[in-house]
Every structure is written in C-alpha cells, then in structure tokens.
Amino acid sequence: MRPLSFRSQILLLMLVPLLVATALLGWLSYREASEALAQGAIRAVGISANAREQTLVTRLRRQQERASGFLRLVASDCAAKKDSERAECLHESLTDFMTTEGAIGARLVVPGLEPLLVGELSAALEDMTPLPPGQVVRFEPKQDEAERAYDLLVQEGEMRLVLRFSAAILNAVFQERYGLGKSGETFLADSQGLFITDARYPGHSGHNRSHPIDARPMRECLSGHDAEMLAPDYRGVEVIHAFRFIEEIGGGCIMAHIEQSEAFAPARVLRARVAQVSVILAALAVGLSFIFARRLSGPVARLTEKARALRAEDFDVTVQAEGPRELRTFAETFAKMAHSLQASMGERERLLNEVEAERARLELLSGLSRALAESRLALEPVLSTTCRQLAERVGDVCTLRLVSADGQWLELRALHARDVGVEARARVVLESRPQRVSEGLSARVLASGEPLLVPVVTQELLAQYRAMLPPEYQDHLLRDEPHSLAILPLRSLGRSLGVLTLYRLAPGPAYTEDDLLLFREVADRAALAIENARLFQQAQEAVRIREDLVAVVSHDLRNPISAISMSASVLLKRDGLQDWQAKGLSRIYSAADRAIRMIRDLLDSTQARVGGIPVEPRPLDFHELARHVVEEVQLAHPERSIFFQPGGDAHGAWDADRMAQVITNLVGNAVQHSPEGTPVRVVSRRRGGEVLLEVHNEGPPIPAEELPTLFAPFRRGKSKGGGAVGSVGLGLFISRQIVEAHGGTIEVRSEDGEGTTFTVHLPLKNEGPGTLEVPSPHVSSPL
Incomplete structure (x- = not known):
C-alpha cells in the first residue's frame, strides 16, 4: 500500500483532531450548560421550598409569641379583680384575642377558676396535652370530610391557653408559586x-x-x-x-x-443551537485544514531535516526562516533553541561537576563528624580519625602536628596516606628530623593564623625542604614529590594547637581556593575536637587525683584520730576530774568521734564510686537490729523522744553493720532536722515479700527544689537551727548505695503539715555478698 504524502498526513493530523475537538467541545459545552440549567432549576425549586418553610415556621412561631403575650397581659390586667369579675375579664379578653387571631376555638385554664371555653370546637380542646420539644402546633388527624385544623398550646406559669385554627388559613402561604413556572x-x-x-x-x-x-x-x-x-x-x-x-x-x-x-426546556433549545454551531465549525475546520496543510508541508519538511541534525547533536545547524510568519518565527526559535541547547550542555556539565564536588564535601564532613563522635573524646583516636578521613577523601597524604608542651616543637601526632608504601616513606622522612615551631612554612601559618595554599609545589620549594633533610632520606622525598600543598592552622580559644598539612602527589589535580574553604571547615572541627579531648582528659585526671587524695588522706587520718578518741575516752573514766576538765575531754571525744564518722563516710564514698560498697548478708531479725540502733541514738540524744514500733516477722539476710549504718543515718538526720520537743517515729514492719523501715519527723518540709539532689554526694542540708549540718554530706548518699546493694530502694516524702518520712524497701531474700556500681560524684543520683 502506497504511503500517504506528507501533505495528506498533515491534512489528516489537522482535520481529525479539529473535528474531534469540535465534537468534543460541543458535547462538553452542551453537557456543562445543561447541567448548569438543571442545577439552576433544582436550586430554584429548593429556594422556593426554603421560602415556604421559613414563612410557615415564622407564622406559627409568631402566633405562639402572641399567645404567650396574651397570657402575660391578662395575668396582669385581670389579676386584681374578684373571681366573678376576673372570669368575665378573662372571657372578654379571650374572645377579643381569638377574633383578632382568626382562631375557631379556644380554651383557657386559670388557677382558681373554671376553664374558659370559647368557640364551637372549644370542648374538643379539653384533652390537649403538652407538645414535644421543638413542636409548635399539632394538626388534628383526618376525619372524613371535616375541615383540617391545628391546635396551638402555650403556658405561662400555671396558666395555659389552647387555640384551634383552621388549616385553610395556611393556603395563602402555598398559593404563591413564584419561581416554579407555569x-x-x-x-x-x-x-x-x-x-x-x-x-x-x-x-x-x-x-x-x-x-x-x-x-x-x-x-x-x-x-x-x-x-x-x-x-x-x-x-x-x-x-x-x-x-x-x-x-x-x-x-x-x-x-x-x-x-x-418545563424546567429543562432551555436545555433542549441549547442542544439544537450547539449542534448547529458544531456543524459550522467542522466545515470551517475542513476548509482551513486544506489551506494550512499546503502552506506548512514544505517548510515543515525542511525543519524536520534540521531536527534530525539536532538529534545527532549537531548544534551548529543553520535553520532557514521561510513560509508563513508563524512558521518563520518557529524556525527562528528553532535556531535559537539549537544554540541554547549547545550552551545548556556546557552549563549542565559545569553544574554536574559542582554538584559532585558539593556531594563529596558533604560526605567528607558527615564522615568526619561521625568518626569524631565515635572517638569518644579520646585525643589519639581524634587525631588519627581526622588524618585518615582527609587522606582517603581529599588528599594523598595527611599529617597532623601539635605544639609541644614547652611551645618549641611541632610534634608529629598523626600521619595517614592512601598508599601504604607512601605512608611508610613519609613517616621515615617526617620523623627523621624534628620541626621547630619557628621554622618552615608552618611557622608562617602559626604566626598569622591563616591557612596557606600552594597550588603547585615548585622545584625551588622542594630543593629548600630537601636541603633540610639528612642525605639518606632525600631519596624518599624524590620518589614521592608533593604536587600540591595546603597547610592549615589548628586554633581554639584564641591559641594555636598545631598545623594540619595535606599533600597531593603528582599527577593529581592541584588544590583550589574552593578546596581551601572545605579544609578550613575541617580544621576548625578538628581543632574543636582536639580541645574537647584535651579538656576531657584533664577533667578525668583531676577527678582521679581528687579521689586518690581523699582516699589517702582519709585512710592516714583515721589512725591518729582514733588514738585521740581512745585517749579521751580513757581520761574521761578517771576519778577526780574537775568540771572544766570533764567538759573539755567530752568535747575532744565528741569531735574525734565525728571526725571518725566523716572519714568513714569519705572512705565509703570513694569505695562506692570506684567499685561499689561490698555487703555480706547474714541471717538476722531486722526488728532487733533496728531496736538496738534506735536505743543507741536515744542514748546520744536523751532530750529527744524517739519511738520505735515493730510489726510482723522480719527475719531475713542482710549485712548487720551496713544496715545499722543506714538506720543510724536516717534516725540521726530526723533528730537533727526536726524541732526540739517533737517526736521521731521509727516503724519496722513486714509487707508481702519485703521489710519496710519508715523514719518520720515533724517540722517544715524539705524544699521541692532540693528533693531531686537529696541523695547526691557532698550535699549538706540545713539543721533545725538553720545552719549547715556538721557533716560532709555523704550520709544519705552512702545509705542509698547500701540499700541498693541489698536489692532495695529508698525514697522520701515531705509535705507541709505532714512532716518528712524516709521509707526503705528491703527484700526478704538476698543472694549473698555483693556490690553495686554507683555513678560518678559529678552526676546527681535521681530520687
């Protein structure tokens, strides 16, 4: 079959879409217009129904309002008259109101009087019951051919009025048919x-x-x-x-x-007119298609040849402008498009390069940040991670030197290269000769605080550096000559930490100013990480020194203070002491005993932070242990009332000495922090599978802001006199560690008017000796 000519194809391509578009547009126009007419007709009927509804409801509610107003009026006008006169007044008023309203019957109920009936149908209103909420009137059921009527009931206080109206009066509302046609x-x-x-x-x-x-x-x-x-x-x-x-x-x-x-008659007229217009447009489309096909076939064929050239990426093609004005415009646009495509291809390549560079930059920063975060503030991993990331992503060799403690030398702390052999040779060269802070390119960078970029390392610069090396190491430098170089200062808090150097070996590309911007950001992050790692190491060292000092001093002080305490105790037992001598020795003994307790608390605190407080549970009766400890505290404070109340069986396994220490701390705190003359109550009881120890004292509550840190180490509370308690603030901290080492918990409740209660929960079963790891003293234990 012979293929159609280009002109015939153009004719078909133009004619068929035009005919289809004409038919489709005609059909869509008719459908949209007919739907609009139908919706308009439906909307008009709805508006008419709404208008009738509003008119009817308004009329009925106004009748209801006028009836309510009538009741209020006759209640005031006829209230002061005697019963006979009052009944006559109500009857006259009701007759006038019924006539005015056009009612056919009425029934009025007034307290103290017989119901008033007016109209022929008034007797039928006697059994009128109240209407449901929302209902205004009630229509009488259909009765044969009788005329329909409706009843209206209103009530004011104890007065009630029922009116009956003929339904015929509502015909006027529905006879008007405006908007509904014939x-x-x-x-x-x-x-x-x-x-x-x-x-x-x-x-x-x-x-x-x-x-x-x-x-x-x-x-x-x-x-x-x-x-x-x-x-x-x-x-x-x-x-x-x-x-x-x-x-x-x-x-x-x-x-x-x-x-x-009737409603859709305009749509039928519209359909006929749309059909006529569609036929006319189709005829015009056929005629115009023949004309345009003839004029477009020649120039379009030539433009097609140019398009094939563009498809072959020949962007230098020349497009001749010919044919109609629109086609000439198209040809000129086609030529401009060819040149724009040529320029866009170059721009596209440039943007792709920039995107790739930005992606590499973000990958470097994210990888470095992730690696620094994983180094856990350890200085050596921070240095090694920084150099490794830079060497693998943006350079062949990376070195990192830090200023020595005396500020005279640049110590090599990290070196990394992509190639293992290059790294080994570079390490030999760099470690062969120590570098002073005041020499070389690094001195310039440290002095100015600005990075140095050497895009291409010259032979003169290489000769100067080679001359600084011993002869046996110069061959290594000749083998791995740097092609490009970047030196960046590492600064933090206004002081120089060292220098970061990046080498790119030949024949790699040279570093650019854009690379230097990235390197500066990396150097700033590395300097911050190095400074944080150093500060963290210093803080750890300070904590270790402090804990060692506390442990040593506490241990060494315990023996001499124990000797003082024992000596004072022996002297107090002698006969014939004068009062001033006895008082002095008592003070010495009390001070020594308090110092021994402080030293014991310090040693326990250090042991808790290092490895946990050891406990050795043994079978015992917790009630007896608590009673014994309470009696000891009572002897130390004879002026205070301390009540002990046991309850239930409390046999279990605990470390008696450690639990006595807990009870002593809690009861002693209750005595110290409660007003004189108030009792301290200690309750030891069994509940389920645990023993509860409750220590209660009266007085002002613990401030709410102090509760979260109440069990923190070195926290000293206020005594009942308002001053600081004479202790190091470790009693509650150690008590909590001992209780938790037994698998229990300790909590406090303090409210205004109820006093303060410490509650210890201890499980009855204990597996045996154990210890508990506790947090660092720098972190407050949660309540």
Whole structure:
C-alpha cells in the first residue's frame, strides 16, 4: 500500500483532531450548560421550598409569641379583680384575642377558676396535652370530610391557653408559586402524607385529604430528610422535587414541584443551537485544514531535516526562516533553541561537576563528624580519625602536628596516606628530623593564623625542604614529590594547637581556593575536637587525683584520730576530774568521734564510686537490729523522744553493720532536722515479700527544689537551727548505695503539715555478698 504524502498526513493530523475537538467541545459545552440549567432549576425549586418553610415556621412561631403575650397581659390586667369579675375579664379578653387571631376555638385554664371555653370546637380542646420539644402546633388527624385544623398550646406559669385554627388559613402561604413556572406547585402535608393545604391538580392520590401521597420524595421527607431530587409526583408526572421536613408541626412536609419538561426546556433549545454551531465549525475546520496543510508541508519538511541534525547533536545547524510568519518565527526559535541547547550542555556539565564536588564535601564532613563522635573524646583516636578521613577523601597524604608542651616543637601526632608504601616513606622522612615551631612554612601559618595554599609545589620549594633533610632520606622525598600543598592552622580559644598539612602527589589535580574553604571547615572541627579531648582528659585526671587524695588522706587520718578518741575516752573514766576538765575531754571525744564518722563516710564514698560498697548478708531479725540502733541514738540524744514500733516477722539476710549504718543515718538526720520537743517515729514492719523501715519527723518540709539532689554526694542540708549540718554530706548518699546493694530502694516524702518520712524497701531474700556500681560524684543520683 502506497504511503500517504506528507501533505495528506498533515491534512489528516489537522482535520481529525479539529473535528474531534469540535465534537468534543460541543458535547462538553452542551453537557456543562445543561447541567448548569438543571442545577439552576433544582436550586430554584429548593429556594422556593426554603421560602415556604421559613414563612410557615415564622407564622406559627409568631402566633405562639402572641399567645404567650396574651397570657402575660391578662395575668396582669385581670389579676386584681374578684373571681366573678376576673372570669368575665378573662372571657372578654379571650374572645377579643381569638377574633383578632382568626382562631375557631379556644380554651383557657386559670388557677382558681373554671376553664374558659370559647368557640364551637372549644370542648374538643379539653384533652390537649403538652407538645414535644421543638413542636409548635399539632394538626388534628383526618376525619372524613371535616375541615383540617391545628391546635396551638402555650403556658405561662400555671396558666395555659389552647387555640384551634383552621388549616385553610395556611393556603395563602402555598398559593404563591413564584419561581416554579407555569406547572409548579407547593403544598403542605401532615405526618401521614395527607394534604393539609389544597392541591393544584385534583383527582389524584392524596386529593381531598382522603389518601396518603404514595411517592418516593414524600417517603424520604417523612423519614426526616431535606433534599431535592428528580422523581414522579403524586400524579405520576416527572417533576423536580424539593421537600423540607417540618418538625414544628409534628413531622409534616413542605413539597415544591416543577415539571421537568418545563424546567429543562432551555436545555433542549441549547442542544439544537450547539449542534448547529458544531456543524459550522467542522466545515470551517475542513476548509482551513486544506489551506494550512499546503502552506506548512514544505517548510515543515525542511525543519524536520534540521531536527534530525539536532538529534545527532549537531548544534551548529543553520535553520532557514521561510513560509508563513508563524512558521518563520518557529524556525527562528528553532535556531535559537539549537544554540541554547549547545550552551545548556556546557552549563549542565559545569553544574554536574559542582554538584559532585558539593556531594563529596558533604560526605567528607558527615564522615568526619561521625568518626569524631565515635572517638569518644579520646585525643589519639581524634587525631588519627581526622588524618585518615582527609587522606582517603581529599588528599594523598595527611599529617597532623601539635605544639609541644614547652611551645618549641611541632610534634608529629598523626600521619595517614592512601598508599601504604607512601605512608611508610613519609613517616621515615617526617620523623627523621624534628620541626621547630619557628621554622618552615608552618611557622608562617602559626604566626598569622591563616591557612596557606600552594597550588603547585615548585622545584625551588622542594630543593629548600630537601636541603633540610639528612642525605639518606632525600631519596624518599624524590620518589614521592608533593604536587600540591595546603597547610592549615589548628586554633581554639584564641591559641594555636598545631598545623594540619595535606599533600597531593603528582599527577593529581592541584588544590583550589574552593578546596581551601572545605579544609578550613575541617580544621576548625578538628581543632574543636582536639580541645574537647584535651579538656576531657584533664577533667578525668583531676577527678582521679581528687579521689586518690581523699582516699589517702582519709585512710592516714583515721589512725591518729582514733588514738585521740581512745585517749579521751580513757581520761574521761578517771576519778577526780574537775568540771572544766570533764567538759573539755567530752568535747575532744565528741569531735574525734565525728571526725571518725566523716572519714568513714569519705572512705565509703570513694569505695562506692570506684567499685561499689561490698555487703555480706547474714541471717538476722531486722526488728532487733533496728531496736538496738534506735536505743543507741536515744542514748546520744536523751532530750529527744524517739519511738520505735515493730510489726510482723522480719527475719531475713542482710549485712548487720551496713544496715545499722543506714538506720543510724536516717534516725540521726530526723533528730537533727526536726524541732526540739517533737517526736521521731521509727516503724519496722513486714509487707508481702519485703521489710519496710519508715523514719518520720515533724517540722517544715524539705524544699521541692532540693528533693531531686537529696541523695547526691557532698550535699549538706540545713539543721533545725538553720545552719549547715556538721557533716560532709555523704550520709544519705552512702545509705542509698547500701540499700541498693541489698536489692532495695529508698525514697522520701515531705509535705507541709505532714512532716518528712524516709521509707526503705528491703527484700526478704538476698543472694549473698555483693556490690553495686554507683555513678560518678559529678552526676546527681535521681530520687
């Protein structure tokens, strides 16, 4: 089959889309317009239904308001009269009000008087019950051919008024059919689907209020919904429905209709006009397609050849502008596009290079940050990590020198190279000769604090450095000559820490100013990491020295102070001592005993921080241990009242000496921190699988801000006199470590008006001797 000519293809390509587009646009226009007309008609019916609903509800509520106002008026006007006159006054007022309102019957109930009945149907209102909430009136059920009526009930205090109105007065609300066209109608139906107002089309279902309206919209409305829909009406005619459920009349419906044939008539007219316009446009499209196909076929064919050249990446192609003005513009644009593509390819390559460089930069920084974080503030891993990351990512060789302690030398602390052989030779060369701070290029960098970039290392510079080396090491330098060099200062807190040097060997690319920006950022991070590592080492060394000093001094002081205590004790037992001698010796003995306790606490604190406090549980009766310790504290404080109360079986396994230390600390603290004359209560009892020790004292509570650090080491509380307690502040800290070494817990509760209570929880079963690791004294133990 012979292929179609280019002109025929252009004609088909233009004609077919134009015809399809014309038909599609015509159909879419008709559909959108018809939908808009339909929605407008439906909206108009809905607006009509809303208007009838608003008018009806407003009318009924106003009748209700006027009836309530009538009750308030007659209550004030007729209240002061005698019963006979009062009844006559109420009857006259009710007759006038019923006439004014157009009611056909009324019944008024007033306390103390017989109910007043006015109108022919007033007797039927005697059993009127209150309406449900939200309902304003009640329509009487359909009774044969009797006229429909509705009742309105209002109540003010003990007065109640019932009015009956004819439903015919509501016809005026629904006779006006504005907005519904010639075929439209509106009417009101009750909760059974029976007409309340007159229908426009008699002789059908629901007419003369004899049968319910059997239509889907009516059923939807009576179920409590408000909506618009297309469906047959009570005559079976297709109409647009709008229905509104009226709760105020007890569940009736307002219906608004307009026949679809009338509502959608504009859409049918529109369809005919759209069809006519579509035919005209299609004819024009056919004619214009022939014309454009003829004029476009020649220039387009030539442009196609130029496009093939561009596809072959021939961006120097020349495009001749010919044909219609638009086609000439297209040809000129085509030529500019070819030149733009040529420029864009170069720009694309440049951007790709920049993106790749930025990616490498971010990878270097992220890798260095991650590696420094993993070094855990150890100086040597920080130095080694920095050099390794730089050598592997941005340079062939990296060296890191730090200023010595005396400030005279640059000590080589880290060296790394990509190639193992290069690293070995570089280490031999760099370690062959120590470097002074005041010589070489590093001296210039340290003095200025600015980095030095040598993009290309000259032979003159190499000769100067080679001359500084011993002859046996010069061959190593000749073998691995640096091609490019960057030296960066390491500074922190205004002082020089050392220099970072990066080498790139030939034939690698030279370092640039962009590389130097990256190196400066890396150097700053490395300097900060080095400074942090040094500070961390200094802090660790200071902690170790302090702990060693406390341990040594405490241990060495215990023997002489024990001798002082024993000597004072012996002297106190002698007869014939004068009062001043006895008082002096008592003070010496008390001071020595307090010093021994402080030394014991210091030794326990040091032991707790180093390896944990050892405990040796042995079977014992916790009640007896607690009683014995409380008696000892009572002897030391005879002026205070200390009550002990045991409860239950408390046999278990604990370290008696350590637990006695805990009880002594807690009871002693309770005595020291409570007002004189107040008791201290100690309770030891069993609860489940544990023993509870509770030490309670009265007085002001512990401030809330001190509770989180109450068990921290070296925390000294305030005594009952307001001054600092005469201790080193380790009692509660050591007590907590002893309790936790037994597998228990200790807690405190202190509130205003209730005093302070320390509670120790100790499990009855204990596996045997053990120790507990405790935090550093620099970290407060949580409560």
